[in-house]
Amino acid sequence: MALIELQDVTKLYEMGDQTVRALDGISIRIEKNDYVAFIGSSGSGKSTMLNILGCLDRPTSGRYHLNEQNVENLTPNELAGIRNHEIGFIFQSFNLLPRATALYNVMQPLIYRNVGWSKRKAMAMEALRRVNLAERVNHLPNQLSGGQRQRVAIARALVTNPSILLADEPTGNLDSRTTTEIMQLFDELHREGHTLILVTHEDEIARHCKRIVEMKDGRIHRDVMTTAMTAAGNGVAAHAHVSDAEGSNAPVSNEQGSSARVSDKQVSN
Numbered sequence: 001m002a003l004i005e006l007q008d009v010t011k012l013y014e015m016g017d018q019t020v021r022a023l024d025g026i027s028i029r030i031e032k033n034d035y036v037a038f039i040g041s042s043g044s045g046k047s048t049m050l051n052i053l054g055c056l057d058r059p060t061s062g063r064y065h066l067n068e069q070n071v072e073n074l075t076p077n078e079l080a081g082i083r084n085h086e087i088g089f090i091f092q093s094f095n096l097l098p099r100a101t102a103l104y105n106v107m108q109p110l111i112y113r114n115v116g117w118s119k120r121k122a123m124a125m126e127a128l129r130r131v132n133l134a135e136r137v138n139h140l141p142n143q144l145s146g147g148q149r150q151r152v153a154i155a156r157a158l159v160t161n162p163s164i165l166l167a168d169e170p171t172g173n174l175d176s177r178t179t180t181e182i183m184q185l186f187d188e189l190h191r192e193g194h195t196l197i198l199v200t201h202e203d204e205i206a207r208h209c210k211r212i213v214e215m216k217d218g219r220i221h222r223d224v225m226t227t228a229m230t231a232a233g234n235g236v237a238a239h240a241h242v243s244d245a246e247g248s249n250a251p252v253s254n255e256q257g258s259s260a261r262v263s264d265k266q267v268s269n
């Protein structure tokens with residue numbers, strides 16, 4: 001079974017007498033070490049999708065299996081355990097504690113574990129080294145640049161050594177140079193075996209991923225496998241291309257058997 005498997009997942013929000021269908025019958029499989037970008041216009045359901053994948057929210061209907069476990073049957077405590085052990089979150093606005101140092105921010109997720117203070121500190125130092133911030137551990141968030149804050153947030157997501165990293169517009173508040181730095185870090189984490197799932201508005205970010213899933217009106221509009229993450233910044237070259245609107249994600253070889261190019265336009269529509 002895949003690492004993540006959603007079957008006909010729906011998420012409804014009741015707003016007065018109106019029902020918002022944020023997710024509308026989503027079926028998708030995500031394998032271990034996949035590197036996926038969810039794209040699509042504002043309101044298409046990307047964040048709702050990520051929140052459900054990260055067990056921050058539950059589907060209204062449908063099945064979600066994570067690591068062969070049916071998430072539906074888990075108690076709130078078990079769900080919190082999964083979030084703490086398996087999943088790291090990275091948000092656009094970093095969500096750091098403003099009055100805590102970088103080090104303390106990164107130590108935070110370990111508080112919920114039975115880990116002594118000095119071990120926690122050592123683990124947090126290691127995570128901060130991992131994102132090249134060893135020199136800034138005693139800085140408060142407002143004493144760091146935007147890119148450094150996001151690296152603290154990534155270190156905080158990594159410190160528990162989660163298998164899955166979920167990031168909602170992780171570079172939305174960053175300039176292009178810093179964005180490149182953060183994406184290089186994600187590429188490295190992918191090479192190390194993490195499963196990465198990003199939400200992004202930016203084609204440049206999506207191009208780093210192995211797979212691009214485009215959402216539209218709460219459905220999967222397109223699901224494209226891409227080749228090599230392009231450090232050179234080339235267009236998205238695709239081996240396999242599924243363009244049906246039903247959300248199937250079985251890869252389909254292209255007819256010539258050679259790499260086909262998916263234009264930026266196709267990917268970002």
Ligand SMILES: Nc1ncnc2c1ncn2[C@@H]1O[C@H](COP(=O)(O)OP(=O)(O)OP(=O)(O)O)[C@@H](O)[C@H]1O
Nearest residue numbers: 013015020021022041042043044045046047048049
């Ligand atoms: N808590 C909520 N209560 C009611 N409606 C909601 C809630 N959260 C999201 N929605 C609605 O669900 C739909 C999907 O929202 P979602 O946040 O997933 O979109 P998105 O693709 O992440 O958009 P963006 O790119 O703007 O972040 C939207 O129509 C939104 O208004």
Ligand SMILES: [Mg+2]
Nearest residue numbers: 046047048168
């Ligand atoms: Mg969103």
